[in-house]
Amino acid sequence: MNPLEILIKPWQEAAQEAYLIRKQVFVEEQGVPEDMELDEHDLSAKHALAYKDGLCVGTGRLVQLDNHQAQIGRMAVLKGYRNQHIGKSILNSLINQSKIEGISRVSLHAQVSAIPFYAKLGFLAEGPIYDEAGIAHRNMILLLEKTI
Numbered sequence: 001m002n003p004l005e006i007l008i009k010p011w012q013e014a015a016q017e018a019y020l021i022r023k024q025v026f027v028e029e030q031g032v033p034e035d036m037e038l039d040e041h042d043l044s045a046k047h048a049l050a051y052k053d054g055l056c057v058g059t060g061r062l063v064q065l066d067n068h069q070a071q072i073g074r075m076a077v078l079k080g081y082r083n084q085h086i087g088k089s090i091l092n093s094l095i096n097q098s099k100i101e102g103i104s105r106v107s108l109h110a111q112v113s114a115i116p117f118y119a120k121l122g123f124l125a126e127g128p129i130y131d132e133a134g135i136a137h138r139n140m141i142l143l144l145e146k147t148i
């Protein structure tokens with residue numbers, strides 16, 4: 001058994017591991033400029049970190065936009081660990097976190113190649129395709145049922 005653990009952490013505790021993953025995936029693999037990797041939202045965001053046998057292999061973040069809306073971003077799993085449902089577990093944990101915080105609308109900027117991944121958890125694509133950091137993106141949204 002290779003247990004997978006997903007932990008939600010504030011930036012102060014997540015920064016080192018999250019940045020290592022993002023650097024390998026977005027900067028080195030996808031060619032995103034390094035100075036675009038960190039932004040002002042990291043400090044307030046909740047960060048999901050995926051641990052396989054104690055090693056951090058994936059990350060993603062949830063940025064609260066207002067009382068009802070949040071945005072998921074920076075979803076990345078190390079290349080050697082993909083297609084093992086680690087990304088799905090990260091995304092699920094961020095959706096659960098949204099529910100805990102009473103969020104009713106979750107949005108994200110999906111790389112076009114990742115749209116089927118997000119669609120499997122119920123996100124719907126909307127609007128035009130646009131360029132972000134040199135990569136084709138499209139907005140996706142997930143409406144959550146009100147629990148109160």
Ligand SMILES: CC(C)(COP(=O)(O)OP(=O)(O)OC[C@H]1O[C@@H](n2cnc3c(N)ncnc32)[C@H](O)[C@@H]1OP(=O)(O)O)[C@@H](O)C(=O)NCCC(=O)NCCS
Nearest residue numbers: 075076077082083084085086087088110111113114116117
């Ligand atoms: C996108 C990413 C996070 C997905 O993580 P992952 O751990 O490989 O995905 P999972 O194994 O959890 O996939 C869950 C499901 O989505 C499917 N899926 C994942 N990526 C897919 C893709 N690009 N196209 C089609 N289906 C995909 C899987 O086959 C799986 O389907 P199943 O439930 O029927 O078995 C990962 O590929 C990654 O880090 N890519 C590079 C960075 C990136 O593009 N991030 C997205 C930025 S918007």
